[in-house]
Amino acid sequence: MKRLPGLSLILTVTYLLSSCVNDASEKHQEKEQTEIVPDTTTHYPQEIHLANIKQLTNGGDNAEAYFSFDDSMITFQAKVPAWGSKCDQIYYFPFTDGDMKTQMPKMLSENLGRTTCSYFMPGDTSVLYASTRSGSDSCPPEPEKRTDGKYVWPVYADFDIYVANLKGEVIDTLISGPGYDAEATVSPNGDKIVF
Structure with a gap:
């Protein structure tokens, strides 16, 4: 079985982030996440689904x-x-x-x-x-x-x-x-x- 490096980490983080958002705070949280994401090569500028990614x-x-x-x-x-x-x-x-x-x-x-x-x-x-x-x-x-x-x-x-x-x-x-x-x-x- 061939695994893609880090894929399970990305999928798990994606699931956790999506399960923690409720409708009432979604717009507020989206604004906060956009403002605190640093400008680095770790973050793909066109990414709209993930935020607050931490490089380990x-x-x-x-x-x-x-x-x-x-x-x-x-x-x-x-x-x-x-x-x-x-x-x-x-x-x-x-x-x-x-x-x-x-x-x-x-x-x-x-x-x-x-x-x-x-x-x-x-x-x-x-x-x-x-x-x-x-x-x-x-x-x-x-x-x-x-x-x-x-x-x-x-x-x-x-x-x-x-x-x-x-x-x-x-x-x-x-x-x-x-x-x-x-x-x-x-x-x-x-x-x-x-x-």
């Missing part, structure tokens, strides 16, 4: 961001040399209390192998993600770039699915062995995963 990351390659069950944190994969990652690693951040411009998110994947597709487990005390750490602690070689410049996602047979606590300690290996075991998503009540 800045710099590096950041993708696959998902909310915690209580909507107070996000988990995501990132390759940001300033954060010490040489290839995609898993991070989490309490975005309601902090700002990644001044605070570094917590790395959960211990900088071992390449990682992808993290997802909070029910209770928000652990995160599921895929990693190549069982094959090697080092970053695997990246695929050759496409001639048209489009992104290439490598499919490594060493990807296995792990669960780590918020300290970054692996507490369970859910799927291991040869094969591309990655891109897991947790069911709403946490009793199933699809990958």
